[in-house]
Amino acid sequence: MHDPRDTEFSALSVDALVEQLRLRATELGFVGFGISAAVESTGFSDLVRWIDAGYAGQMDYFANRLDAYRHPGGVLEGCRAVICLAYPYPAGPSADVPSGFGRVARYAWPGIDYHDIVHPKLKKLCRMIRRWDPDSSARGVIDTAPILEREYAQRAGLGWRGKNTLLLNKQLGSYFFLACVLADIELPPTEPHESSHCGTCTACLDQCPTDAFVRPGVLDATRCISYLTIEHRGEISPEFHEPIGDWLFGCDVCQQVCPWNQKRSRQVTAPEASSPLQAVSLQEVDQLDEASFRQTYRKTPFWRTRLSGIRRNAKIVRYNGRIGS
Known part of the structure; x- marks a missing residue:
């Protein structure tokens, strides 16, 4: 049965849709939201040089899917917009690790695979897009698809690239996962983050x-x-x-x-x-x-x-x- 609320939702302007997506993302626990146009990656040549230098080690999935990194369309055909999202992970002080124990990186502290935490949230945002336009396609990804997330997140205004290669944000630091929702509809991009705030710190x-x-x-x-x-x-x-x-x-x-x-x-x-x-x-x-x-x-x-x-x-x-x- 047709839900009349779907008709009301599909009647929203694109700006109103973006605001609804932003609000829903916040409800779902995301602490950063921005949009980049799905343009060709400017970092693709750097990726090629990085692989050619042998810096990827055994991570063959970079080279095996190399061409797809050129454009988000390599992940979602016809992609026109990349919604970039930040999801926080623990940032409290590390406890002293007693003798006989091994230390664990903080992103793993929750004891749950972060893909299992974040993917269901991305699916909910994808459903909102398809509800707005039933003919549209959307796909949520978190570090398992061939897309240079940090480049598009910087374009979307979520932060700048630190000297340690990670995306940095003044409020969040770097303790967050980057996720993306790719869509084949045009969405208004947010302001890019064009400045760096690392200064002379090394x-x-x-x-x-x-x-x-x-x-x-x-x-x-x-x-x-x-x-x-x-x-x-x-x-x-x-x-x-x-x-x-x-x-x-x-x-x-x-x-x-x-x-x-x-x-x-x-x-x-x-x-x-x-x-x-x-x-x-x-x-x-x-x-x-x-x-x-x-x-x-x-x-x-x-x-x-x-x-x-x-x-x-x-x-x-x-x-x-x-x-x-």
Whole structure:
């Protein structure tokens, strides 16, 4: 049966639609909202150089889908608008990690795969667009599709690119996930963020434990602790064992030292941040088999690393704890 409210909704002006989307996004927990026109990526050539330099390591999905990064139309045919959204993750102070435990990057603290948190929210925004125009197409993505999210988020006014490559926002710092809703309808773009507010600060570059930054804005992922402990398959080169310290999963150092994260507004909260994964017992890791790993971590970010990766990381952290005691 036809819902008369759909007729009323489809009669909204495009500006009114955008305002409804903005309000709904806020209700859903997003703390940043902006719109970029779906134009050809200006960062595509930088991506090609980054891959050619070998900085992507084993992340073959970049090269395998390379051409799609040229334009958002590579993700959604006929794409005309990119709605960029910021969703917060925990930003409180890190607790001291006791001996015998491994430290976990804060984005994983909630103990829930962030895709499972954010994707349903994106689907609700997509449904609003299709309700406004039943002939339209919309797709929500969060870091699993070939689109240079940070470029379009900067175009949409959500922030600027920091020297650690992450998007920075004066109120949010960098402790947020970037998500996008792609649509094949034209939407009025918001003002881009054209200024940078890093100044002469190089804390993120100077404090990186593995010296992973080639230069400001360029990361050699093959030296990055986050890459090594999450994406890398196989053994980790011994040169990185000591710098890994107690990081069992990921690394936050280049974010922790950033002044903008230290100034982050206390009004920004992450609703699902119950923090059960702030640290993990190395003894617990030792006792895991494939079945228990699946049962415990299937719906968490740890699943990406696989049991073999977590065991490998735990071995390094345990050794570092012994030599540091």
